[in-house]
Amino acid sequence: MDTTKRSRDGRRVQRERRRDAILASVRAMADSPGREGFTVDQVAEHAGVSRRTVFNHFATVEDLLVAVCEQILEETTAQVLLELDRRLAGARPVADGGLPDAVALDALCAATRDADLPRAMTAIVRVLDVSAHEGERGEAISQAALDHVGGRLAARVTEHAPDLDPLVLQLTIALLMNGIGVIAHRWLDEHAGRVTPASRRSWDDHLARLLDQLAHGYARTASFGTPLTPAPTTSAAPEGR
Structure with missing residues (x-):
């Protein structure tokens, strides 16, 4: 044996x-x-x-590239998980013993904000460019890797906050990971994948806007100006008029 x-x-x-x-x-x-x-x-x-x-x-070249992107993100994910553990370990539970939803989700967003995602995204772009998988195919591959990371983050948050509404967590993770994908695409266009103090500030600004929208909704985003107010309702005309 x-x-x-x-x-x-x-x-x-x-x-x-x-x-x-x-x-x-x-x-x-x-x-x-x-x-x-x-x-x-x-x-x-x-x-x-x-x-x-x-x-x-790896069944396909695309599967191989997803695995490479996941490995690149793994180093950053480890940082996020450590920071998430640190923040949630010191969080105060509510009276029934669980963590408030907002505390768990705020910790997730804060841990993501502190990660070195610009360097990871730059490395991913180099892999996709040299493999001739840029454009839409490249975006799909990098997003698949981000979704894998999202699954790990969701599992860790659940460990700390098992009473957290699963749908709320899934929606938050999906919006966060897809938002990071959008930010990465824009950031790469703006800075050509060069990690500099200026490009890091740009990344931080974009990510701050994403996290603000996750926490407060689109009406809080400064670039939209005055929050939208519902249009006044009018009474329906009586039938026959």
């Missing part, structure tokens, strides 16, 4: 190492100056595996 278990564990470790090597190969190629693209065969050769092994791990 012990021999069988060790054998299974060894195969699992070997599989994980091969997967990590494949992902590292894509990232290394994306970081190579002057490279304009790569093939699956080049990825396999760089990783020291066969083409078949690449497709044993």
